[in-house]
Structure formats: C-alpha cells, structure tokens
Amino acid sequence: MISLSREATIAPAGFNRWLVPPAAVAVHMCIGQVYAFSVFNKPLGLELGKDVFWVNIAYQIALMMLGISAAVFGKWVERSGPRKTMLASCLCFCGGLLLTALAIKLKSLALVWIGYGFVGGIGLGLGYIAPVSTLVKWFPDRPGMATGMAIMGFGGGALIGSPLAQELMNHYAAAPSTGAMSALMTMAALYACFMLFGALIVRVPAADWKPAGYAPKAAAANAMITTASVSVDTAWKTPQFWLLWTVLCMNVSAGIGVLGRAADMCQDMFGVSVVIGAGFTGLLSIFNMGGRFVWSSISDLIGRKAVYCIYFILGAALYAILPYTQETQNRTLFVICTAVIISMYGGGFATIPAYLKDMFGTYQVGAIHGRLITSWSMAAVIGPLLINGLYYSRVSNGVPKDQAYNGTFYLMCGLLMVGLIANLLVRPVDPKYHVTEKSA
C-alpha cells in the first residue's frame, strides 16, 4: 500500500534528486493538454449539435479554474505534499476528460463545461503548482532550471495533446461519430498512467537536506535572494507580490498578442496559405516550450530581475520591428522576431517560481505561486480583449488587414514597458514580513 502523506514521501539518504524533475514533467505534460483543447472544438460541436463558440467556453472555464484552484488550494498543497496533490490532480483532470466523453454520450453541453471546465480545471491548478515547492527545495542551487523543466512540460503538453487527439479521432471515427468520445477516454487512460507515475516517483527532501557542496548565499551577498521565509498569507500583502503579479500579467498579455492570432496574423500580413499559417503556429509552440527551459536556466546565472528586464526590453524592441517586417515583406525576420518573443513568453512563466523563491523563500513558495498565477487568468482575459478589440476597430476604420496588426504591436510594447517598470521597482521584502520561529 502506497502512503499519500507528505511524511511518506520524504526521500531516504542518497536519493538521486534528478528523479524528481521527470515526476514534475510527467504531470505537467499531461495537464498542458489544455492548450490543445481547440482540437476538440469542431468534433464536440458536431456531436452536441452546438456552435463551436459554446464548446470553447469549457476551455475558458478550465483556465479560470486553473487560477482559482491554484490560489485556493495552495496551502493545502503545501501541507499535503506533492504525491497527494498529484493524485488529486490526476483524478480531477482525467475525470474531467471522462466526464466530457460522457457528455458526448448524453449530448449535454453543460456536462462539458462542468467536466472539462470545472472539474478538469481544478486538476490543472493542482497539477500546475504541485511540484513547484518540491523542485525548489531539491534544487536550491538551480531553482530556475528545475522549475523551468516542469513548466517546459506544460508547454510541451500542447505539442502532444493536439496531434494525439487528432490521431485518436482519425482512428476511432466512424460516421456519424467523430471518434471524439473514444479519443477522450483513451487520452484519460494514457494521461492517468503518466500522472500516477509522476505521483509514485516524486519525493520531498528531508528538512535538513542540502545538495553536496551547496552553501545558501548570505543575504548580504545578494540582497535579491532571501534566506528568510514569508508565509503565503503575508506574502500577498507585500508590494513585491503585486509587482511580480503585474510582471507576469504584462508578460503573458504581450505573449498572447502573437500566440492567440499567430496563424491569422501570418496569413494577413504576408498573404500565405492556411497550411503555412498552421506551420507558423507549430514553430511558435516549439519556441514556447524551449524558451521555458532555456530562459529560466539563464536566470540562474544572471538573476531573475535581469532576465525579466531582457524579456521586457528585448520583447518591446522586437514588437517594434514587426511592422517593418510587414512593410518590407521580410518573412524570415518576422519568424525570427516572433519566435524569440514567444520563447520569452514561455520563459516568463517558467522563471516566476524561482523569482518568488528569491523574494519569499521556500517555506510556502508553491502556495504563493498558486496565488500569483491568478495574473495568468487575468491576462488570458485582458490580452485577447485588448488585441482583438484594437485589431477589429482598426479594420472597421478602413485600415488594410495586412497593416491592422501594427497598432496591436505598439500596444504590446506599451504593456511590456509597464511590466519593465514593475520589475524595476522590485526590492527585497521588508524583514518585518519574514516568518519568525514563533509565527511558524
């Protein structure tokens, strides 16, 4: 019988810490399937006899629930440990997929919203923050790289989820069925295997464990890396929390500017075919995934604040170049610029847990991360609203479609500048917020 308690997952002496990142990646690459939900839009619409617009609401509910559940259950996650949380995430996420399959059988759109959106969304939030705290404790010397690996798995989830669903639906399709129901059930089984595997192999380090040769940096040596701790209930009352909330929100909003409309943008600006537009989206997905690992690893070398300055300054500069690529029809330069922008969008997600660890310590960093990613939910709403609103208003004002994006690019520059200011204002947390032995 495998115990789920946190105590039962404490690693024995001599445990290889490199066994922990695969556990995190196994969970994240499954829940990252949410990015590929759109592949089910049309099949679910056909099966349920509803417009795609209504089906896609399940995706929006799922993203909203990701933020809410991560914020609400953060303290429970810290108390319960990664194994119990990963199991709960598996039950919710795979249960959500099964409920969606049942919704097809019962022809119930509401069940898709409840199943994939609500139940599955809770699984996303739990799974997303489950390994964060554990990874930064195992890798105090390289927290950026460690959390970057897990969050890279989330980015990779879309790369797996979309072709996998497509292959399965092609396999199961038999008129009039689209094969979506069987595909969802198969995916639930496959994802459950990987998520349970992750839950099985994950371990937390003993309280006094340190990597060989590692000495925590004294606060005096690098003021931006604390050796103290701040509790989750105190952290969100500090200016640092809200500055980092703004940093993530602006970085994500700006990234969504390209990612959300990538295929259309490529077609409108350069007059290329739908197939090439889809290819462009595929390429961006790879950079989104790779950027998560590369940039967060770089942050271990140059510091979190410096790497976010690069995201914002370089990102704004690249956005400012995009209108020029359209004027000169320089497709290669356009692809390079957007690929780098998207790599930094992914990097922003992956670097934030380590930034939180630097500011608030490891004590409840997973729960703090849970509360911070509400900024992602916010960005997922305001980003597309701003971008689509500006784009369509320019088109309706007679701006040619190929030039209509230029205004949105400058808007993205503005968002990135707001993020830069917030990042520059980040200072070490006032010691009055630190956890004392008495309060802990």
Place this chain on the structure above:
Amino acid sequence: MKTILIWIFVATPLIWGVTQSVKKSMPLFQTLKAVEKAK
C-alpha cells in the same frame, strides 16, 4: 540506470510532440527557403 530509464519514459512523448510540430512547420520552412532563393 533507473534515472536514465525514467527520463527516457518521460521524454519520449515530448520528443514525439516536438517531431509532430516540426513536421507541421515544414511548409513554412520551405516557403522561407523559396523566398530566400528568389532573392
């Protein structure tokens, strides 16, 4: 050995996913190459 096997188990789906995306991106690369040649 155990660590390597576990990494391979987890990395395989990711590598498959990346391969699928690269395949999807091939028309884009071909177009870029053709444009460069035409210059």
